[in-house]
Amino acid sequence: MDWTVWRDQFPILQRKTYLNTCSLTPLGRFHRAAQERFFAHWDDLGASAWYTHWGAALDELRGKVARLLHAEREEIALAPSISGALSTTMSSVPLQRHSVVASDMDFPTLTYHFMAKPHIDVRFVRGDGISVPLQAYIRAMDPSVSVLAMSQVWYQSGGIAPVPELAKLARQQVALAVCDGYQGAGQLPTDPRALGCDVYLTGGLKWLLGGTGIAFVWVRKERLAELRPRVTGWFGNPRMFDFDSTKLDFWPDARRFEAGTPALAAVHMASAGLDVVLQIGPEKLRERTVALDNDLVDRLHAKGFKLRTPEPPEQRAGIVAVDWPDDPGAAVAKLAQQGIIVDARPGRVRISPYFYNDEEDNARCVEALVRARG
Numbered sequence: 001m002d003w004t005v006w007r008d009q010f011p012i013l014q015r016k017t018y019l020n021t022c023s024l025t026p027l028g029r030f031h032r033a034a035q036e037r038f039f040a041h042w043d044d045l046g047a048s049a050w051y052t053h054w055g056a057a058l059d060e061l062r063g064k065v066a067r068l069l070h071a072e073r074e075e076i077a078l079a080p081s082i083s084g085a086l087s088t089t090m091s092s093v094p095l096q097r098h099s100v101v102a103s104d105m106d107f108p109t110l111t112y113h114f115m116a117k118p119h120i121d122v123r124f125v126r127g128d129g130i131s132v133p134l135q136a137y138i139r140a141m142d143p144s145v146s147v148l149a150m151s152q153v154w155y156q157s158g159g160i161a162p163v164p165e166l167a168k169l170a171r172q173q174v175a176l177a178v179c180d181g182y183q184g185a186g187q188l189p190t191d192p193r194a195l196g197c198d199v200y201l202t203g204g205l206k207w208l209l210g211g212t213g214i215a216f217v218w219v220r221k222e223r224l225a226e227l228r229p230r231v232t233g234w235f236g237n238p239r240m241f242d243f244d245s246t247k248l249d250f251w252p253d254a255r256r257f258e259a260g261t262p263a264l265a266a267v268h269m270a271s272a273g274l275d276v277v278l279q280i281g282p283e284k285l286r287e288r289t290v291a292l293d294n295d296l297v298d299r300l301h302a303k304g305f306k307l308r309t310p311e312p313p314e315q316r317a318g319i320v321a322v323d324w325p326d327d328p329g330a331a332v333a334k335l336a337q338q339g340i341i342v343d344a345r346p347g348r349v350r351i352s353p354y355f356y357n358d359e360e361d362n363a364r365c366v367e368a369l370v371r372a373r374g
């Protein structure tokens, strides 16, 4: 694979050293082209484009997500964000006071969803900033737990969570295994059924090259019938065009977890991004990210930086976190002034090369970090 040809697809790479895909995909030429197509249909056809193009665009996008996840289209729904996806999917699960287990290393959107419910007291398992021990989850689980919420990849460290083991643990206690895969899908080959999940969520912002305003829901099809949403909208209803406000019904498939009118601009961009991901394929993307991460880790070690990322390459995914106890935001701002885009999380600087980056990007970034360290 000649990876250099992809650089031209992302104009920002000609002006900046962009190493922050774990926050947001760089804008691609294919995004602009997809927007232009969307605008052309809107301009030509107005609302009638729903019948000629846009309904099909939703279906096409669900189909691409299904391909990515080795799933069936019936298991896929679209959502505006992970928060939105949690709202509809988790509304179908009766939850008691101590019935949710999650970790302090999960992204806040996952834990906040449950914490906002006054009757729920989330049982937190604690990590060390790099990973969360499986034993801690084992201790937290018992038959009163209805949902084991987990990350596929810990967003602060890039550590890969033991999802198959966690999902098995959930199954043993008859709890739902709910996985936030935002930092996983795309850069890691992912099959949520094989992982043992019941609900798997991901989205466009990062490794799937989709941009903002779109997330993807996978629900194990055997679970669909029992999961009746308490949060919904007309897109969740198979008879939406009957416009009968007195009859509420749900799609038999995962579309039951869709709610309101989707953001079509986001749908078009996400679809174009998934074309690239599917064209290259998650296996090749994984090979490439491992190579770039290893290169970056070696360069950082050579300069004496301490990492907050698992050392074994097979335990980390796409994100390299550099220990930076004192004002990582200031370091990130210094790098941005030199045209190097990375980001800060408490106590660390996060760097996340993807397939369009190269070793020279890594080298520039590490040199700039050395200067920022002073």
Ligand SMILES: Cc1ncc(COP(=O)(O)O)c(C=O)c1O
Pocket: 080, 081, 082, 083, 084, 107, 109, 151, 155, 180, 181, 182, 183, 203, 205, 215
């Ligand atoms: C692991 C993870 N989950 C979720 C999100 C975002 O959630 P939402 O789609 O609700 O903004 C992010 C990053 O933005 C993330 O890194």
